[in-house]
Amino acid sequence: MATESELIAALSKVFAASDPKLIVGIGDDGAVISASPKNLVAATDMAVEGVHFKRDWSSLHDIGAKLTAANLADIYAMGGTPKYLLVSAGLSKDFGIPEIEELANGIKSEADLVGAAIVGGDLSSAEKLVISITAFGEVEKPITRAGAKVGDVVIISGLSGKSAAGLYQLQNGIADSPYIRAHKKPDLNYKLAANFQSVNSMCDVSDGLLSELNHIASASKVGIELDVELIKVIPGFDELAQIAGSNILQLVWQWVLAGGEDHVFVATTSSQIPVGAYAIGKVVAGDKVTVPGIAELPTNGFRHF
Amino acid sequence: MATESELIAALSKVFAASDPKLIVGIGDDGAVISASPKNLVAATDMAVEGVHFKRDWSSLHDIGAKLTAANLADIYAMGGTPKYLLVSAGLSKDFGIPEIEELANGIKSEADLVGAAIVGGDLSSAEKLVISITAFGEVEKPITRAGAKVGDVVIISGLSGKSAAGLYQLQNGIADSPYIRAHKKPDLNYKLAANFQSVNSMCDVSDGLLSELNHIASASKVGIELDVELIKVIPGFDELAQIAGSNILQLVWQWVLAGGEDHVFVATTSSQIPVGAYAIGKVVAGDKVTVPGIAELPTNGFRHF
Numbered sequence: 001m002a003t004e005s006e007l008i009a010a011l012s013k014v015f016a017a018s019d020p021k022l023i024v025g026i027g028d029d030g031a032v033i034s035a036s037p038k039n040l041v042a043a044t045d046m047a048v049e050g051v052h053f054k055r056d057w058s059s060l061h062d063i064g065a066k067l068t069a070a071n072l073a074d075i076y077a078m079g080g081t082p083k084y085l086l087v088s089a090g091l092s093k094d095f096g097i098p099e100i101e102e103l104a105n106g107i108k109s110e111a112d113l114v115g116a117a118i119v120g121g122d123l124s125s126a127e128k129l130v131i132s133i134t135a136f137g138e139v140e141k142p143i144t145r146a147g148a149k150v151g152d153v154v155i156i157s158g159l160s161g162k163s164a165a166g167l168y169q170l171q172n173g174i175a176d177s178p179y180i181r182a183h184k185k186p187d188l189n190y191k192l193a194a195n196f197q198s199v200n201s202m203c204d205v206s207d208g209l210l211s212e213l214n215h216i217a218s219a220s221k222v223g224i225e226l227d228v229e230l231i232k233v234i235p236g237f238d239e240l241a242q243i244a245g246s247n248i249l250q251l252v253w254q255w256v257l258a259g260g261e262d263h264v265f266v267a268t269t270s271s272q273i274p275v276g277a278y279a280i281g282k283v284v285a286g287d288k289v290t291v292p293g294i295a296e297l298p299t300n301g302f303r304h305f
Numbered sequence: 306m307a308t309e310s311e312l313i314a315a316l317s318k319v320f321a322a323s324d325p326k327l328i329v330g331i332g333d334d335g336a337v338i339s340a341s342p343k344n345l346v347a348a349t350d351m352a353v354e355g356v357h358f359k360r361d362w363s364s365l366h367d368i369g370a371k372l373t374a375a376n377l378a379d380i381y382a383m384g385g386t387p388k389y390l391l392v393s394a395g396l397s398k399d400f401g402i403p404e405i406e407e408l409a410n411g412i413k414s415e416a417d418l419v420g421a422a423i424v425g426g427d428l429s430s431a432e433k434l435v436i437s438i439t440a441f442g443e444v445e446k447p448i449t450r451a452g453a454k455v456g457d458v459v460i461i462s463g464l465s466g467k468s469a470a471g472l473y474q475l476q477n478g479i480a481d482s483p484y485i486r487a488h489k490k491p492d493l494n495y496k497l498a499a500n501f502q503s504v505n506s507m508c509d510v511s512d513g514l515l516s517e518l519n520h521i522a523s524a525s526k527v528g529i530e531l532d533v534e535l536i537k538v539i540p541g542f543d544e545l546a547q548i549a550g551s552n553i554l555q556l557v558w559q560w561v562l563a564g565g566e567d568h569v570f571v572a573t574t575s576s577q578i579p580v581g582a583y584a585i586g587k588v589v590a591g592d593k594v595t596v597p598g599i600a601e602l603p604t605n606g607f608r609h610f
Contacts, residue, residue, distance in 0.1 A: 023344060024447050027524075029382035029508060030348030030440075032447040035341060039328060042424075043335030044439055046393040048431045077334035088351040088437045119347075122437075126353045132393045132427075132437035134349060135335075142329050142337040203334060219332075 002096050007123055010097050014104040017117035022084075031119035033084060038138035043074035049092070049128035057170055060099055062185040064106025064131070066261075069188050071135040072114055073204035073263040076193035080139035082116045087133050090126025106185075107133070114190050141197075143267070148201040148220035152268035152283035155199070157192045157276070159236040160209045160266075161252070164259025165243050168251070179243065188263050195274040199267035208258040210297065212266055213289045223286025224268075228293040230280045231256060249295075257291065258298035307401050312428055315402050319409040322422035327389075336424035338389060343443035348379035354397070354433035362475055365404055367490040369411025369436070371566075374493050376440040377419055378509035378568040381498035385444035387421045392438050395431025411490075412438070419495050446502075448572070453506040453525035457573035457588035460504070462497045462581070464541040465514045465571075466557070469564025470548050473556070484548065493568050500579040504572035513563040515602065517571055518594045528591025529573075533598040535585045536561060554600075562596065563603035 002010075012026050024032035047053060047067040058066070068085065075082040087107060091100065104118075111118060116135065166183030174180065196202055201220055203212040213224050231237065237256070244251035268283050291297060307315075317331045329337040352358060352372040363371070373390065380387040392412060396405065409423075416423060421440065471488030479485065501507055506525055508517040518529050536542065542561070549556035573588050596602060 024383070024449055028449050028451075029379040030346050030385065032383060032385075032444055033345045033347070035344050037340055039340050040338040040345065040441070041335050042338070042389075042391060042439075042441065044391040044393045044425065044437070045427050046395055046429055046435075046437060048395045048429055048435065050432065051395070051430055074334040078329070078337060080335065080337075084347075086347060086349040086439055088349045090351055090353045090356070090435060120349065122350050124351055124353055125356055126435065127355065127433065130351075130353065130395060130431065130435050132349070132351060134347075134391055134439040136345075136347065136441070139337055144329055144333050146333075 004123055006097060007100050010101055011104050014101055014108055015118040017119065019117055022117065022119060025119050031084070031086065033119070036138055038140055039142065040136060041075055041078045041080035041139040041142065042134060042136040043071060044132060044134040045071045045074065046130065046132040048130050055129070058184045060102040061106035061109070064103040065110040066185045067131055067133055068107045068110035069186055069263055070206060071133045072110065072116065072190065073188055075135050075137045076190060077202050077204040077265060078139055079141060079143035079197060079202065080137045081194070082114055082135045082137040084137070085111055085116055085118045085133055085135050087118055087121040087131065089121070090124050090130040092126060092129050143196070143199060143202040145201055145203055145216045145219035148216050148222050148268040148283045149270060150222055150283050150285050152200055152270050153273060153279050154224060154226065154266065154268050154281040154283065155273050155277045156280050157189045157265040159234040159256065160205050160262045160264050161240055161255030161259040162236065163261040164255040165240050169243065182262070186262050189276070192274060192276045193265045196265060196267050198271040199269040202265060202267040204263045204265050205260065206263065207260045209266060210257045210289055216268065217287060217289050221287065223284040224281060224289045225284050226281035226289070226291045228291060230278065234278050253294055254298045309428055311402065312405050315406055316409050319406055319413055320423040322424065324422050327422065327424060330424050336389070336391065338424070341443055343445055344447065345441065346380055346383045346385035346444040346447065347439060347441045348376060349437060349439040350376045350379065351435065351437040353435045360434070363489045365407040366411035366414070369408040370415040371490045372436055372438055373412045373415035374491060374568055375511060376438045377415065377421065377495065378493055380440050380442045381495060382507050382509040382570060383444055384446060384448035384502060384507065385442045386499070387419055387440045387442040389441045390416055390421055390423045390438055392423055392426040392436065394426070395429050395435040397431060397434050448501070448504060448507040450506055450508055450521045450524040453521050453527050453573040453588045454575060455527055455588050455590050457505055457575050458578060458584050459518070459529060459531065459571065459573050459586040459588065460578050460582040461585050462494045462570040464539040464561065465510045465567045465569050466545055466560030466564040467541065468566040469560040470545050474548065487567070491567050494581070497579060497581045498570045501570060501572050503576040504574040507570060507572040509568045509570050510565065511568065512565045514571060515562045515594055521573065522592060522594050526592065528589040529586060529594045530589050531586035531594070531596045533596060535583065539583050558599055559603050
């Protein structure tokens with residue numbers, strides 16, 4: 001294993017950032033960023049080898065990029081813009097400079113998509129790889145889970161369930177497919193998320209669509225009714241049905257309604273639906289999330305417990 | 306194991322904070338904090354079971370408090386004031402509500418010492434307990450490692466090496482002592498650290514005094530010369546010598562110069578020495594840290610690698 005200072009030197013190179021607002025970056029006790037007139041938004045996510053990823057299945061690049069995406073999604077889901085990341089990692093014994101560089105390049109490749117910079121972190125050893133990322137950014141008007149209003153349209157930035165379908169393929173011996181790639185590293189539509197600014201409530205789908213909608217329903221004290229016909233016409237649904245084959249009923253709705261880690265953005269709005277988003281239901285009086293037409297709802301979201 | 310929502314409910318109770326600047330706290334995708342006119346300072350630290358702590362030796366309360374202390378120390382070491390914490394944890398299978406509450410209470414007890422609030426986090430499962438904390442705060446004039454000037458006095462907020470002496474006692478079958486307690490959960494002098502505001506450079510001693518001073522020397526392009534006679538008269542030195550017994554030369558200086566995790570604050574200053582701090586040397590021309598009178602310097606700081 002490389003020494004800590006060798007690893008930090010390699011990381012400083014990968015993460016080199018030129019940002020006039022960054023007063024102190026990597027290499028001191030903490031990072032310092034110029035005061036902003038906007039509110040601060042911050043979120044954190046952890047990924048543990050064997051729980052969130054398998055190194056047999058995913059490259060270090062994908063592992064780094066995927067956790068970064070989850071973290072950036074949280075900031076967008078608050079109506080914010082991510083600016084800076086802190087990365088902590090517990091590295092297993094096989095980590096040398098090439099491994100840390102690959103992981104770091106994965107993190108940076110995703111952060112680059114939104115112009116966020118990695119400004120600090122912490123390294124230690126660990127039996128199995130564990131990574132924790134904290135993103136922070138700016139937000140003018142936070143969008144919470146509590147703002148849904150009866151009469152809102154429920155919208156989504158894309159079809160959920162692709163990552164779950166990819167995991168299913170991996171578990172069934174398929175080596176590569178667009179869904180497997182989506183499982184290893186989802187493609188987030190950050191631009192569309194940034195256009196969700198006039199919505200009343202918002203989440204990213206980390207743990208499954210129903211699970212997130214239940215959070216919105218509970219925090220907003222409303223009910224939500226999804227429309228299966230609207231969901232079926234979202235691009236990609238037919239392909240999921242093909243993968244599921246004869247198991248269509250159980251599997252496709254399991255993926256779409258309860259599959260996690262796609263990080264599509266789901267929101268409720270009383271304004272115009274942003275171009276590129278899909279209506280999938282409505283906010284109603286009540287306290288339940290219902291999907292008329294689906295006989296048996298998946299009972300649980302995707303959880304790392 | 307308890308469900309994620311049960312754990313989050315328990316955590317929300319322990320971490321309940323009433324802060325008019327906290328716009329969105331625990332329970333949404335991210336936390337939102339009102340804009341501040343001061344610069345933002347942020348730092349992160351990770352602790353891994355078996356690497357940073359042993360649950361046979363330390364209570365969950367101590368484990369939580371110790372990592373929090375390390376994190377808060379980083380913010381003070383930048384000249385900042387910590388305000389908010391995000392906590393990620395990978396929990397082993399034995400974690401139920403009582404365990405998460407004990408860990409959370411440890412984190413909160415330390416954060417309360419400085420008036421910082423826990424505003425969010427992430428939970429997952431893990432084979433072994435792993436915790437990552439990110440602290441945020443405010444800083445007007447950051448104090449980096451790069452500001453030491455030839456002629457500065459090197460000062461320290463207290464004796465380093467107590468945690469290392471405690472670890473030595475633990476490893477030698479002693480069950481309890483003030484040093485063992487300092488190893489399990491160091492007592493940081495946050496008030497004194499806050500009075501280091503006119504210093505030219507500053508670190509907290511995470512990895513050992515020599516290691517931190519080498520960082521300052523290297524970043525500031527200076528040399529540092531420590532004075533063993535000044536160190537010997539810091540309260541507590543004689544007690545360390547008693548613990549070391551006949552091994553005094555190797556052990557005491559190993560603990561004081563290379564023992565980590567005390568999180569005492571070391572700085573260089575051209576102003577008046579803050580009341581309660583101790584002078585231990587001076588900044589000189591050059592690029593090395595020297596300790597005249599110590600025949601063989603410990604070559605390495607305390608590292609979790």
